[in-house]
Amino acid sequence: MKILVIGPSWVGDMMMSQSLYRTLKARYPQAIIDVMAPAWCRPLLSRMPEVNEAIPMPLGHGALEIGERRRLGHSLREKRYDRAWVLPNSFKSALIPFFANIPHRTGWRGEMRYGLLNDARVLDKDAWPLMVERYVALAYDKGVMRTAKDLPQPLLWPQLQVSEGEKSLMCSDFSLSSERPLIGFCPGAEFGPAKRWPHYHYAELAKQLINEGYQVVLFGSAKDHEAGNEILAALNNEQQAWCRNLAGGNPAGTGRHPDSRL
Structure with missing residues (x-):
């Protein structure tokens, strides 16, 4: 078919x-x-x-x-x-x-x-x-x-296929640690703040995940960068070390956009 x-x-x-x-x-x-x-x-x-x-x-x-x-x-x-x-x-x-x-x-x-x-x-x-x-x-x-x-349970949730090589290259390009598992947030919304989860909720979730041993990466377009900074600002200095805002750019002049690797 x-x-x-x-x-x-x-x-x-x-x-x-x-x-x-x-x-x-x-x-x-x-x-x-x-x-x-x-x-x-x-x-x-x-x-x-x-x-x-x-x-x-x-x-x-x-x-x-x-x-x-x-x-x-x-x-x-x-x-x-x-x-x-x-x-x-x-x-x-x-x-x-x-x-x-x-x-x-x-x-x-x-x-x-x-x-x-x-x-x-x-x-x-x-x-x-x-x-x-x-x-x-x-x-x-x-x-x-x-x-x-x-519906039959559990649902077949989204599950992207990414190679180990792609993961290593992503960490290298964007200076991410290989010591901690990575969780991505997409905090932006096409139609602005009214359509997105408040930044302080994202921040609370980020704190919990970082304290549990994860690192958090914020993805999005250039217009989502400010929302990412608001999340970062709500974290303490130690937590900020494990949270990167990659929304809207190519950090460190890599020429690659982080969302392209997902």
Whole structure:
């Protein structure tokens, strides 16, 4: 079975979407899964062993451009996908699988996508409170999983595949210690402070983890750097030695961005 997934446009949602890919692979071991997503997702998708190919989405997040979506859909017809999963809820995100003539198109109903999706699910937010559960539910036939409690446990959580060589290079490039296991925080949010966990909660979690023997690294874009500094400022000097703010730059002139290694 050949599968096309229209992936999300946000890094957190893209990470969570791996739970769907892992579940699909567990259910259909011979499935070939391709994911269409923004080009910046390629380093992330390349570390998901379930994904066969990352197909760049050339259109911006807010662009409708029906003509271009029709062209993209037609260009995918030669791949002869059997099924499509559409993870974003927008009308436009369902257009490409429709134009690609993919026979079975699954997703939450979202923005009135009758016809574009022929396996549209109606979302009960109380029954499915977590995004990762909503993604995993789509791996099962309609009506089989009525609430999150029906999902097989434990869920197949995101699990990136990173080589030991990549880990060593990351530590070398960004002056990280190999003495302690590393935990990454992504404290930013696209739409500002109202959409993100308060910095003092991140700081409390960082303190607890550092005291338990971990080191903490803060990832993000340049606009997340200030949020990272707020977290650092809430730590004492000893704790700050085990917390690095790598959001928004290439420390020490490495020429590499830390998020590219994840």
